[in-house]
Amino acid sequence: QVQLVESGGGLVQAGGSLRLSCVASGRTFSGYVMGWFRQAPGKEREFVATISWGGGSTLYEDSVKGRFTIDRDNAKNTVYLQMNSLKPEDTAVYYCAAALGGVTTTTQRYEYWGQGTQVTVSS
Numbered sequence: 001q002v003q004l005v006e007s008g009g010g011l012v013q014a015g016g017s018l019r020l021s022c023v024a025s026g027r028t029f030s031g032y033v034m035g036w037f038r039q040a041p042g043k044e045r046e047f048v049a050t051i052s053w054g055g056g057s058t059l060y061e062d063s064v065k066g067r068f069t070i071d072r073d074n075a076k077n078t079v080y081l082q083m084n085s086l087k088p089e090d091t092a093v094y095y096c097a098a099a100l101g102g103v104t105t106t107t108q109r110y111e112y113w114g115q116g117t118q119v120t121v122s123s
Contacts, residue, residue, distance in 0.1 A: 009117030
């Protein structure tokens with residue numbers, strides 16, 4: 001089992017920034033692709049960003065490209081999501097997740113999920 005705990009969410013004005021963190025514990029973090037997803041009220045959970053184990057491969061959802069950056073520190077078992085130029089439509093609960101294999105945007109490929117952290121962007 002891999003346990004994931006997100007932090008760093010909060011309330012921010014449009015144009016502001018937040019940095020989310022996700023710490024993994026339990027069985028080894030090694031080899032896992034890490035992803036960030038989000039779910040807004042009344043909407044399905046959607047892919048935001050993913051990063052390979054070594055950090056050399058990343059994918060982003062189109063609406064966050066150029067604004068969000070995913071990175072990881074394997075020595076700390078932590079993955080981050082730097083969110084800049086936030087917009088009200090970024091408001092959602094943000095989840096981190098872990099998957100084996102290559103980077104993927106597919107929710108079903110992710111085996112482990114955190115409880116989520118709320119991000120609210122005011123206009």
